[in-house]
Amino acid sequence: MRFGVVVFPGSNCDDDCYYVVRDVVGEEVDFIWHKERRVEGFDCLILPGGFSYGDYLRTGAIARFSPVMKAIGSFARRGGLVIGICNGFQILLESNLLPGAMMKNRSLRFICKFANIRVENNLTPFTSLCQIGQVLKIPIAHIDGRYYADHEIMRGLKENNQIIFRYCSEDGELSQESNPNGSKDFIAGISNRSGNVLGLMPHPERASESILSSEDGRVVFESVVSTVKRSPRRSLRNDCPPSEEIC
Amino acid sequence: MKEPGKITPDLVKAHGLTEEEYEKIKDTLGREPNFTELGIFSVMWSEHCSYKSSKPLLRLFPTSGKDILIKAGEENAGVVDIGDGLCVVMKMESHNHPSAVEPFQGASTGVGGILRDIFTMGARPIALLDSLRFGPLDNGRNRYLLSGVVGGIAAYGNCMGIPTVGGEICFDETYEGNPLVNVMCVGVARRNSLVRARATGARNPVFYVGADTGRDGLGGASFASRELTEELDKDRPAVQIGDPFKEKLLLEACLELLNTGAVVGMQDMGAAGLTCSTSETASRGHSGMRVDLSLVPRREEGMIPYEVMLSESQERMLVIVTRGKEREARRVFDKWDLHAVPIGEVTDDEYLTVLDDDGGVAQVPARFLTEGAPVYTREERKPEYLRKIKDVSISTIPEPQDYDGVLKVLVASPSICSKRWVYEQYDHMVRTDTVVRPGADAALIRIKGTQKAIALSCDGNGRYCFLDPYEGGKIAVAEAARNVVCVGAEPIAITNCLNFGNPTKPHVFWQFRRCVEGMADACRILNTPVTGGNVSFYNENPKGAIDPTPVVGMLGLVEKMSFPCTPWFKREGDLIVLLGECREEIGGSEYLQLIHGLKMGPIPRVDLEKERAVQNTSLELIRARLVSSSHDCSEGGLAVALAECCMSDSGMGSGAVVELEASPEILKIRMDALLFGETQSRILVSCRPRNLPRIERLARQNKVACWRLGVVRGNRLTVRRIKRRVLDVSLEELEENWGKGLSRGDD
Numbered sequence: 001m002r003f004g005v006v007v008f009p010g011s012n013c014d015d016d017c018y019y020v021v022r023d024v025v026g027e028e029v030d031f032i033w034h035k036e037r038r039v040e041g042f043d044c045l046i047l048p049g050g051f052s053y054g055d056y057l058r059t060g061a062i063a064r065f066s067p068v069m070k071a072i073g074s075f076a077r078r079g080g081l082v083i084g085i086c087n088g089f090q091i092l093l094e095s096n097l098l099p100g101a102m103m104k105n106r107s108l109r110f111i112c113k114f115a116n117i118r119v120e121n122n123l124t125p126f127t128s129l130c131q132i133g134q135v136l137k138i139p140i141a142h143i144d145g146r147y148y149a150d151h152e153i154m155r156g157l158k159e160n161n162q163i164i165f166r167y168c169s170e171d172g173e174l175s176q177e178s179n180p181n182g183s184k185d186f187i188a189g190i191s192n193r194s195g196n197v198l199g200l201m202p203h204p205e206r207a208s209e210s211i212l213s214s215e216d217g218r219v220v221f222e223s224v225v226s227t228v229k230r231s232p233r234r235s236l237r238n239d240c241p242p243s244e245e246i247c
Numbered sequence: 248m249k250e251p252g253k254i255t256p257d258l259v260k261a262h263g264l265t266e267e268e269y270e271k272i273k274d275t276l277g278r279e280p281n282f283t284e285l286g287i288f289s290v291m292w293s294e295h296c297s298y299k300s301s302k303p304l305l306r307l308f309p310t311s312g313k314d315i316l317i318k319a320g321e322e323n324a325g326v327v328d329i330g331d332g333l334c335v336v337m338k339m340e341s342h343n344h345p346s347a348v349e350p351f352q353g354a355s356t357g358v359g360g361i362l363r364d365i366f367t368m369g370a371r372p373i374a375l376l377d378s379l380r381f382g383p384l385d386n387g388r389n390r391y392l393l394s395g396v397v398g399g400i401a402a403y404g405n406c407m408g409i410p411t412v413g414g415e416i417c418f419d420e421t422y423e424g425n426p427l428v429n430v431m432c433v434g435v436a437r438r439n440s441l442v443r444a445r446a447t448g449a450r451n452p453v454f455y456v457g458a459d460t461g462r463d464g465l466g467g468a469s470f471a472s473r474e475l476t477e478e479l480d481k482d483r484p485a486v487q488i489g490d491p492f493k494e495k496l497l498l499e500a501c502l503e504l505l506n507t508g509a510v511v512g513m514q515d516m517g518a519a520g521l522t523c524s525t526s527e528t529a530s531r532g533h534s535g536m537r538v539d540l541s542l543v544p545r546r547e548e549g550m551i552p553y554e555v556m557l558s559e560s561q562e563r564m565l566v567i568v569t570r571g572k573e574r575e576a577r578r579v580f581d582k583w584d585l586h587a588v589p590i591g592e593v594t595d596d597e598y599l600t601v602l603d604d605d606g607g608v609a610q611v612p613a614r615f616l617t618e619g620a621p622v623y624t625r626e627e628r629k630p631e632y633l634r635k636i637k638d639v640s641i642s643t644i645p646e647p648q649d650y651d652g653v654l655k656v657l658v659a660s661p662s663i664c665s666k667r668w669v670y671e672q673y674d675h676m677v678r679t680d681t682v683v684r685p686g687a688d689a690a691l692i693r694i695k696g697t698q699k700a701i702a703l704s705c706d707g708n709g710r711y712c713f714l715d716p717y718e719g720g721k722i723a724v725a726e727a728a729r730n731v732v733c734v735g736a737e738p739i740a741i742t743n744c745l746n747f748g749n750p751t752k753p754h755v756f757w758q759f760r761r762c763v764e765g766m767a768d769a770c771r772i773l774n775t776p777v778t779g780g781n782v783s784f785y786n787e788n789p790k791g792a793i794d795p796t797p798v799v800g801m802l803g804l805v806e807k808m809s810f811p812c813t814p815w816f817k818r819e820g821d822l823i824v825l826l827g828e829c830r831e832e833i834g835g836s837e838y839l840q841l842i843h844g845l846k847m848g849p850i851p852r853v854d855l856e857k858e859r860a861v862q863n864t865s866l867e868l869i870r871a872r873l874v875s876s877s878h879d880c881s882e883g884g885l886a887v888a889l890a891e892c893c894m895s896d897s898g899m900g901s902g903a904v905v906e907l908e909a910s911p912e913i914l915k916i917r918m919d920a921l922l923f924g925e926t927q928s929r930i931l932v933s934c935r936p937r938n939l940p941r942i943e944r945l946a947r948q949n950k951v952a953c954w955r956l957g958v959v960r961g962n963r964l965t966v967r968r969i970k971r972r973v974l975d976v977s978l979e980e981l982e983e984n985w986g987k988g989l990s991r992g993d994d
Contacts, residue, residue: 015678019679049677051408051492054406110674111671112671141674141676209679211811
């Protein structure tokens, strides 16, 4: 199988994702420059963290117009797997590949530290190797990580099991103190309705090796590998609704 | 700005040039300089660019070593060979004055500047550290400066995707009105990809790459070379505005350029912008350079040549390209959407020739600009205050009644308390190489593709240097080395930032000399040559000069990394051992200052041979995996070090029970001096009981004192002396005081 790591001007975590996929998880991976208009031969695309376009205007707001995003949209609509990490998540939101929006952290400051997130749904390709309620210790590093969605969207997210990760305490409890940025309903990561696009603020690539204090993040990549290798045609399914909005 | 009709003596003086300097210029040119040339000389011969006051003393530093590839002064940064075909490029710089005026942008552009100094050499920056000093936090303005500076560093470093992994922050009234912002950057390059900042090969095109030129920072180099006054707002235009996104593009493009083989030389446009980069690259290449200012992309209208040459607009590089390979270079710039314009070419006439629409605008011999500034032997005199200041006599200091209270005050003090509030604003994990994160004694950064890791630390102590500049200089180096040793690395080289007052004041220059001498001696004995650095003079506020504050940036190397060594106690039942001798030395301590309100010496003496023995012993123990943790004793002394070992970075850690029954020498030391004195050359380790005999044997072999202090146990820090409880604090209380230190009064 093959991963692709998309690189925008200002992406910073592209090398990190590439390294984890190739050297830690052991799968093939290529970089995809944002000016590419086609993405072919990939099973899973990663939009990495960083400050694409310097976060000008709004984080992710300009990257969504990069030539590659059209191709990523089609790829996602065909059922291709997409992971947006941090800035990548923000770009997916701006591109309407995921519902909702990001606001500034409640503290109004950048926060870099380990967070605990709880797996809420293990039926996605990204969490297939997890247990429900499993707590993963994965770092966050962002200033615009406070997820927000209106009543409508929130209802839809809950009804369709699109909330994949929630911030929690070490013991898996939900609380204000364990919500580092004030995200609505403690949301740390969501998927689209068909479950093939994941956006999360924490950085699983930073928690994939024990020497970095936690290996809990690796399971996200390994779940993808496991899913794809189990059913290779799954990632190119055609039964996905062809509409623009697949949220 | 308009060109004045005539150069008057007042105009010369306003440009920071003395009469003698002006005469020298006229002599060499054979005529009067014009206004643009006057500006060019004023920045190139400013203290900041020419080091005219400090050069003779900087020669005292040892700069050679078997691992030093590029020495201090040769290029924009020093280079250290670390084996495996790799080298480390490092440097530290100050941005003190701009940060006093506009803390966010001042600190931000400080980061931008030091980053460029590293990647201009073909090295990818992999870590940033910062050493910050402010006046007391109870003054609102200092809180504003702290917030602004930290915010600025975070904004720039985070956007660039380079982790800010360490540093130090200190608060003292000596920095009131004149904060210190020193930023260190470290990069890694392949030995054969290093780029020099030299222009060679006549007719090779010279490219201007990056942001447009505006009127930013006009006079910035001369701004750094004079004192701050009460009228800060008037200096605001001298502070530049940073654009880290643009710099990220520049960084990626410059590194990609290396693969094209098209680059002859490269230099960033920092202080004195175009003037400095053109004259320095030409000078180093023993060449000349001709540039046409009408080709320089501008952001503002009506700029005269003087302004274009002196502008300090950020995020610009000068790239000398091999003639014939322009297309390869352009391809890279286009990919990254960077504006790249050929503005001139290398010549062989050794002149810096500047043209504009209307023809010739300036012509000055390049080497005369870069090397012609007179070197001054400044007057030195031992300061009066040193003659008057008496040594503290412990018998005159009342012993505390409540040691718990003293410890809580110390750990809560802004200089000692947890800096979490600061480093959680820095992305210190990006690049996934930060193996030991902020909060430990040093940062440890792994180098993927090898088994190596580098350790980094910034250290300085203004109070020590005020009380005894020579010993203080030694201690700055010794402590920095000790810090990298504590994470298992061997100290191999330093960079530095020397922050002092007005060098034309004899007592300031005396302090400067003594500090440099102390640092040089320590560098020689600890075998850590100086790879380069920065001198920042004129750090004064209306009350006078700051305490002399040399800051050391230490590089340590781990050849074969296994599990990292950190300061925190790891396991109930582990024994706590102190390596190194204890003495009765409360002079210059935080304890003496905070609890008794005294700034008196003598400061602790450091015996460099003993220091080296303690450091070597610790390294051996760490490499042999005989210890579970390792932490050096510094500000606050032994008790604070113990407390720090108890408070893990991830929430609360492990308590300790310490019994002070030991040798008669130890019992002779008064309790407060034993607990809070800042005696040097001591490292606190913890170990499994079964390892103690080997540890004691190794220490004995190296003639290092080894004292078993106690055991890791429970959730309190308890210190007893012959069954009497001296200190007994719960971890909760400690965390309450230490953990919240900086964020008090914030949220």
